[in-house]
Amino acid sequence: xxxxxxxxxxxxxxxxxxxxxxxxxxxxxxxxxxxxxxxxxxxxxxxxxxxxxxxxxxxxxxxxxxxxxxxxxxxxxxxxxxxxxxxxxxxxxxxxxxxxxxxxxxxxxxxxxxxxxxxxxxxxxxxxxxxxxxxxxxxxxxxxxxxxxxxxxxxxxxxxxxxxxxxxxxxxxxxxxxxxxxxxxxxxxxxxxxxxxxxxxxxxxxxxxxxxxxxxxxxxxxxxxxxxxxxxxxxxxxxxxxxxxxxxxxxxxxxxxxxxxxxxxxxxxxxxxxxxxxxxxxxxxxxxxxxxxxxx
Amino acid sequence: xxxxxxxxxxxxxxxxxxxxxxxxxxxxxxxxxxxxxxxxxxxxxxxxxxxxxxxxxxxxxxxxxxxxxxxxxxxxxxxxxxxxxxxxxxxxxxxxxxxxxxxxxxxxxxxxxxxxxxxxxxxxxxxxxxxxxxxxxxxxxxxxxxxxxxxxxxxxxxxxx
Numbered sequence: 001x002x003x004x005x006x007x008x009x010x011x012x013x014x015x016x017x018x019x020x021x022x023x024x025x026x027x028x029x030x031x032x033x034x035x036x037x038x039x040x041x042x043x044x045x046x047x048x049x050x051x052x053x054x055x056x057x058x059x060x061x062x063x064x065x066x067x068x069x070x071x072x073x074x075x076x077x078x079x080x081x082x083x084x085x086x087x088x089x090x091x092x093x094x095x096x097x098x099x100x101x102x103x104x105x106x107x108x109x110x111x112x113x114x115x116x117x118x119x120x121x122x123x124x125x126x127x128x129x130x131x132x133x134x135x136x137x138x139x140x141x142x143x144x145x146x147x148x149x150x151x152x153x154x155x156x157x158x159x160x161x162x163x164x165x166x167x168x169x170x171x172x173x174x175x176x177x178x179x180x181x182x183x184x185x186x187x188x189x190x191x192x193x194x195x196x197x198x199x200x201x202x203x204x205x206x207x208x209x210x211x212x213x214x215x216x217x218x219x220x221x222x223x224x225x226x227x228x229x230x231x232x233x234x235x236x237x238x239x240x241x242x243x244x245x246x247x248x249x250x251x252x253x254x255x256x257x258x259x260x261x262x263x264x265x266x267x268x269x270x271x272x273x274x275x276x277x278x279x280x281x282x283x284x285x286x287x288x289x290x291x292x293x294x295x296x
Numbered sequence: 297x298x299x300x301x302x303x304x305x306x307x308x309x310x311x312x313x314x315x316x317x318x319x320x321x322x323x324x325x326x327x328x329x330x331x332x333x334x335x336x337x338x339x340x341x342x343x344x345x346x347x348x349x350x351x352x353x354x355x356x357x358x359x360x361x362x363x364x365x366x367x368x369x370x371x372x373x374x375x376x377x378x379x380x381x382x383x384x385x386x387x388x389x390x391x392x393x394x395x396x397x398x399x400x401x402x403x404x405x406x407x408x409x410x411x412x413x414x415x416x417x418x419x420x421x422x423x424x425x426x427x428x429x430x431x432x433x434x435x436x437x438x439x440x441x442x443x444x445x446x447x448x449x450x451x452x453x454x455x456x457x
Contacts, residue, residue, distance in 0.1 A: 001315040037337070185340055
């Protein structure tokens with residue numbers, strides 16, 4: 001096994017081109033578990049810890065450009081205002097020690113349907129992009145809706161690495177909800193992310209751990225967008241009513257295709273998704289209504 | 297491969313390190329620092345918690361090659377010539393040690409908590425220690441120990457002013 005320690009991003013891309021089967025490691029919170037238990041023995045390990053760009057974030061033109069290795073602890077401390085949904089999701093990752101090491105790049109690279117960041121990224125809107133690069137072809141942006149292609153599979157090529165994620169700064173309330181057996185050190189039984197985007201009159205959803213890939217509940221989004229527009233609710237901030245909330249929950253539930261496994265049954269996942277969808281919608285809408293009323 | 301880094305302020309060198317090896321293994325088996333405990337090897341239990349460049353991490357989840365030229369501080373590095381760290385003394389005084397296997401990780405994690413937040417609430421303590429498991433389930437005494445260490449730390453600050 002090789003241990004590659006590039007000092008710069010260009011060196012990292014060159015190493016990935018030379019060793020396409022090299023396994024990138026940053027926080028190590030997934031990769032080292034596989035090593036320790038001998039689940040996976042890659043031909044080479046590509047350490048990304050020395051690459052400064054991966055640990056930086058910036059906000060330009062209303063978009064957060066979040067380095068793939070910015071640890072969850074820093075997302076919580078530094079980005080809870082521009083990225084409230086992702087910060088809430090980050091707070092449910094593992095433990096303080098895990099949050100000090102792990103970042104969004106690992107969730108995206110691993111593409112496990114249970115990754116906590118995915119529902120928040122999907123809910124943040126269709127303008128979320130994963131910026132990947134290769135030595136041969138340079139940089140490209142993959143829309144988040146095109147990123148997840150199967151269980152633990154993403155749409156990246158073998159010679160590519162994840163540099164950063166582009167996420168629009170929140171323009172409305174966002175929420176994240178996750179089911180597990182306790183409050184810490186929990187892999188999601190299922191999870192749900194939700195965001196209101198008042199500027200363009202859309203809503204965002206993200207379902208985790210209840211389908212082969214993280215996915216959005218498209219019919220639920222369209223239903224809610226329709227109701228909000230028809231009834232002028234974006235302007236008035238008036239109550240949604242029980243029927244709308246109920247219907248939204250049912251549509252989210254219908255969008256999932258979960259399985260029975262050691263963490264929970266498919267039925268339980270569907271049920272809890274409907275509950276989480278109703279709750280996150282109610283929380284965010286109440287926050288939004290308050291904003292409208294206090295602005296009036 | 298060879299890995300050189302700083303452990304508790306001293307330069308150390310480990311030879312014949314396997315590329316997939318963890319920092320925990322290097323500490324325990326190659327550089328004579330067995331204080332960090334090997335329990336779960338998957339980041340669930342916190343018994344191997346060490347500082348890596350002043351940030352507490354599970355050493356079982358850090359690849360040995362990743363610590364090249366970096367600074368590691370283990371439980372062995374908490375005490376100095378003048379004696380135990382106040383956090384260690386508080387764990388003894390509060391009786392927060394049963395079998396002792398989780399203690400090194402709890403000490404490092406508590407040390408970090410009190411560095412950042414000298415007067416934590418009970419909620420802060422529970423959250424900070426949520427990644428450290430004690431299978432003797434001595435959590436109440438551990439909570440007492442953290443509160444005691446915090447009280448002593450705050451008292452010290454009060455008297456020196």
